[in-house]
Amino acid sequence: MISFTVAALAFGVVFLAELPDKTALAGLMLGTRYRASYVFAGVAAAFAVHVALAIAAGSVLTLLPHRLVQCVVGLLFLAGAVMLLFKKDEGDEELRKPADQSFWKVSGAGFMLILVAEFGDLTQIMTANLAARYDDPLSVGLGAVLALWAVAGLGIVGGRTLMKYVPLALITKVAAVVMLGLAGFSLYEAVAG
Numbered sequence: 677m678i679s680f681t682v683a684a685l686a687f688g689v690v691f692l693a694e695l696p697d698k699t700a701l702a703g704l705m706l707g708t709r710y711r712a713s714y715v716f717a718g719v720a721a722a723f724a725v726h727v728a729l730a731i732a733a734g735s736v737l738t739l740l741p742h743r744l745v746q747c748v749v750g751l752l753f754l755a756g757a758v759m760l761l762f763k764k765d766e767g768d769e770e771l772r773k774p775a776d777q778s779f780w781k782v783s784g785a786g787f788m789l790i791l792v793a794e795f796g797d798l799t800q801i802m803t804a805n806l807a808a809r810y811d812d813p814l815s816v817g818l819g820a821v822l823a824l825w826a827v828a829g830l831g832i833v834g835g836r837t838l839m840k841y842v843p844l845a846l847i848t849k850v851a852a853v854v855m856l857g858l859a860g861f862s863l864y865e866a867v868a869g
Contacts, residue, residue: 679815686806686819687826689858692850694799694827702789703831710782712832716825717779718786719832723824725791730800731817734807743866749805750862757855759798790828799824802855809862 706715740748794800803820807813 678818679810679812682806682810682812682815683819683822685810686803686816687823688819689802689806689823689854690799690820691823691826692854693802694824695830697797697799697827702793703786703828706782706786706789707832710777710785714777714779714782715786715832716829718783718788719790719828720825721783722787722790722794723828724821726794726797726800727803727817727821727824730803730820731807731813734804734816735813745808746862746866749809750859750866752801752805753855753859753862757852757859761849761852809858 703715703719706719799820803816806820807816810816
């Protein structure tokens with residue numbers, strides 16, 4: 677059974693954290709060079725792999741004592757918030773252009789770019805934390821993958837327009853505040869529980 681509350685929370689946290697990340701910029705760059713649907717297919721597949729790995733890691737954490745898990749999750753959320761608050765802007769990365777515009781070449785380029793660039797990324801760690809925190813891998817996975825797909829879609833189709841109206845710094849600050857709140861709540865439960 678899917679908990680829409682947990683899925684919505686996972687969606688919100690992952691969406692806000694991923695929006696200012698390099699993925700939106702990579703999607704934007706690929707989307708301006710190639711057919712958007714081909715790019716999205718590759719990017720979406722890579723994100724599905726990342727979420728599955730994160731959910732598996734989070735599920736392993738649920739085997740540990742509850743207080744210890746809450747403490748670890750709280751500290752990881754705190755570290756994630758600090759990373760968001762103090763991260764430096766990354767320059768544009770050079771993207772390799774596939775030799776042709778075929779579906780397999782373009783989607784493969786998108787898949788490999790995201791698979792490599794996002795491995796061990798903050799949102800993958802956050803997804804594992806949420807899976808451990810709520811012990812609901814299906815709901816967390818659904819929310820996280822939909823958030824990542826939404827960010828990729830925004831980046832591919834309308835990244836430039838969005839960044840004109842919503843400052844990247846504001847999005848990053850909102851994501852950091854949400855993560856600080858989750859860290860505080862998790863650490864409180866670890867101490868009080």
